[in-house]
Amino acid sequence: MAVLLLPRGLDGATSVVDLEAALQRVAAGIQNWEDWSPELKSRDSCNSPGRSGPAPARVRYFTRHTGTLWDWMCVAEALQLNWDRQNPARFNGYGIGVAAADDVWRRNASALCGPDSDVLIHCDTVVDSRPALQNGCTKPIILQVTNRFDWKVHDRPAYIELMRTAAANERVFWVTNNPFEQLYMQGEGVTLPPSRHYMLRPLGAAVLPGRPLGEGAARRFAVISKTHWRRHPDRDLLLPQIKKLGLEKMVEVYENHYGGPETLVSVMSQYETLAAGGVLIVPSFPFFRTLRNRHHIGSSTLPLLTRAKREGLNATKYMEFYHPDFAPAMVYFTSWQHLGRIMRLPATDPMWEAKRAAGRRAMAAVRQATLEGWQALMAHVAAAACKGPTGSA
Numbered sequence: 001m002a003v004l005l006l007p008r009g010l011d012g013a014t015s016v017v018d019l020e021a022a023l024q025r026v027a028a029g030i031q032n033w034e035d036w037s038p039e040l041k042s043r044d045s046c047n048s049p050g051r052s053g054p055a056p057a058r059v060r061y062f063t064r065h066t067g068t069l070w071d072w073m074c075v076a077e078a079l080q081l082n083w084d085r086q087n088p089a090r091f092n093g094y095g096i097g098v099a100a101a102d103d104v105w106r107r108n109a110s111a112l113c114g115p116d117s118d119v120l121i122h123c124d125t126v127v128d129s130r131p132a133l134q135n136g137c138t139k140p141i142i143l144q145v146t147n148r149f150d151w152k153v154h155d156r157p158a159y160i161e162l163m164r165t166a167a168a169n170e171r172v173f174w175v176t177n178n179p180f181e182q183l184y185m186q187g188e189g190v191t192l193p194p195s196r197h198y199m200l201r202p203l204g205a206a207v208l209p210g211r212p213l214g215e216g217a218a219r220r221f222a223v224i225s226k227t228h229w230r231r232h233p234d235r236d237l238l239l240p241q242i243k244k245l246g247l248e249k250m251v252e253v254y255e256n257h258y259g260g261p262e263t264l265v266s267v268m269s270q271y272e273t274l275a276a277g278g279v280l281i282v283p284s285f286p287f288f289r290t291l292r293n294r295h296h297i298g299s300s301t302l303p304l305l306t307r308a309k310r311e312g313l314n315a316t317k318y319m320e321f322y323h324p325d326f327a328p329a330m331v332y333f334t335s336w337q338h339l340g341r342i343m344r345l346p347a348t349d350p351m352w353e354a355k356r357a358a359g360r361r362a363m364a365a366v367r368q369a370t371l372e373g374w375q376a377l378m379a380h381v382a383a384a385a386c387k388g389p390t391g392s393a
Helices: 012-027 066-078 098-113 126-133 156-168 179-187 233-244 268-275 285-295 299-311 336-343 350-385
Strands: 058-062 082-086 119-124 141-145 172-176 197-199 221-225 251-255 281-283 331-333
Touching: 012 066, 058 066, 066 119, 066 268, 066 350, 098 126, 119 126, 119 350, 126 141, 126 156, 156 172, 172 179, 172 350, 179 197, 179 299, 197 350, 221 233, 233 251, 233 285, 233 336, 268 350, 281 285, 281 336, 285 299, 285 331, 331 336
Parallel strands: 058 082, 058 119, 119 141, 141 172, 172 197, 221 251, 281 331
Antiparallel strands: none
8 A cells, every 4th residue: 555646747758758757666665566555645535625625536546457547647646636546356256147247236335335535436347346336336436447337247138238328327328449440340349428528548657667678679669479378360460570581689588468450459568658758560450361361360350341341331440450549659550561671771771760759749649648538537526426516415
């Protein structure tokens, strides 16, 4: 537990850089992220009169995903929010069903919707909000969708009906972190209310301190793979092609899961990489479709591509790697031979610096829009949670 003491009065891209540096100092002393939470700056209810005016709303943030936690830390501190965190993994597994959610509620109602919080935010796997939603929690709730909203749900009819009810509830607010999630939910029968829905991308904040690269690493390309997965496109398709091109000595392979376009949308490391001045090299959209059809990769993209063809949608507007907001920062290759030519470009080629600058500009715009959006949303939610001049509970 810790109280975060960070720079104040910050806004825009520069503020996020300052916050990252401060948060990295905090993170350096944290060993156990699974259970970590900051302490509330004020434990008083926002409905309790204080000596110097109403207390700030107490925000409880539920997430089991450390990447979303780190991004939220930057948002929360930029806006000077009064917050703590619960890990839903303490209460339930993924895809919790009706009966299990009721059982979790019986055992943990005070942590899920008790008197020690004013506003609740459920992030990443919003299925974790099910105990509170289906048991009548009346606190304002923000459902921050950073993954498919129905992730690992097995009793779909009951769950979809619950989400429809939540969409009609004036005290439930929605954040999607990329353009696809709203479209996907609509296709599954859940229409988000325009007045209570915000599309707010991640800030791409780097909370963990950077690790020193080895000698010459700045001249290498990185491929992030997952060697123990049964199938992985970067391992099974990309790396063999790089070897055929005779460029394997230019590549450093890191053991982790990244995914690129085959994961469809909103990979946290896309935002982090661009914000840090990194360059992403991915297949062009036509070449990606060719690879998907030929090698049966990117199964998560199939519903979107099928629907786009059927309804005349522009699929690139729903895939962050191809979205117009980010396309100027990306390096696209149209064939394996084209990839080889790109990789052989010298480090001094002006294209690399132009792409780095474009990525930073794109993320500066994202950060500004995201912080402004969260500021507006939290004011909206505080008005719903707290009595006083901003609204009534």
